[in-house]
Amino acid sequence: MSGHLFAAQAFGLAFRSNRHLAEMQPAATAAAAADDFVAIDWLEPAADASCANPPHALVAAGDGSYRLQVPAVAAYRIWPTRIEVHPAAGAGEREVRLFLLGSAVGALLQLRGLTVLHGSAVALPGGGAAVICGASTAGKSTLAAALAQRGHALLADDVTAVQLDAEGRAWCLPGLARTKLWRDALDRLGLADRVDESTRLRPDIDKHALGLATGTQPLPLRRFYELQAVEEGGLRFEPIAGMAKLTALLNHVYRPDHLPSLGLHPALLRQAAALASQLACGRIVRPRGHATLDAIVAGLQRQWAEA
8 A cells, every 4th residue: 555645635634545536625734634534545556456346336345434436437435534445456546536536425425424415505795605406417616616716716516515513503615626527518617628638527428527716715604506407498487485494405415325234314304404404495497408608607696696
């Protein structure tokens, strides 16, 4: 096992790794020297990196760790303070990193007691943060990137970690210093010239990882949005109130299929109820295939200015 040569920070944690983690923020002096850190040990490719787990299932190993198998990519062993990466022979590094910084780190954050949402987060004017959740292809990363271009600092993309403090207040933690965008979104945002084959996430899809400066300090989480793409109808903004807030939050927990193995359902319900009680929640319904990005950004900026 190689020494931990690189120090980085993300999600309020200090990381040390034997490979450079360009997707994370450079470590501040205090984070680099921290005794409490998460170790990421990237091991040599093995002829057989498989395990007995079902593909993409998170399974307790009996020694305090959890195992995650991604066929033809890697097997990951996850503890609250460490991740071992066992690449499959011939696996591309970009694919191994994709699942490391997504599913594996997401499970680690859940093990550490954080609420992890499948969404992107941006800073609000005057302080605070908003998280935008939605199904895959709903456009949450595109919307967050468009808001970042208009001065609302990106805090997290795809994996948003929320921490409740001793008083129960929700804080959005700064995540990875990158966003993942499809080619059509890159074209729409004028960012296509910043990507090439080296930024492609997987060889078979035209989706790219793009470095994007993120905020470095936790912000109070004020707002939650559910972004939906529908086949018919016009763009509309709808409030979410009452118990529907709790349902919406639970619908957008990151990798909910992992929660039974982690035994975190009771804690998640308490955390989601605490979030629902303090967040302004809304739904953005957009017609699929129509150019509504500018209108959504303008509508959100009006809401935030009025608030």
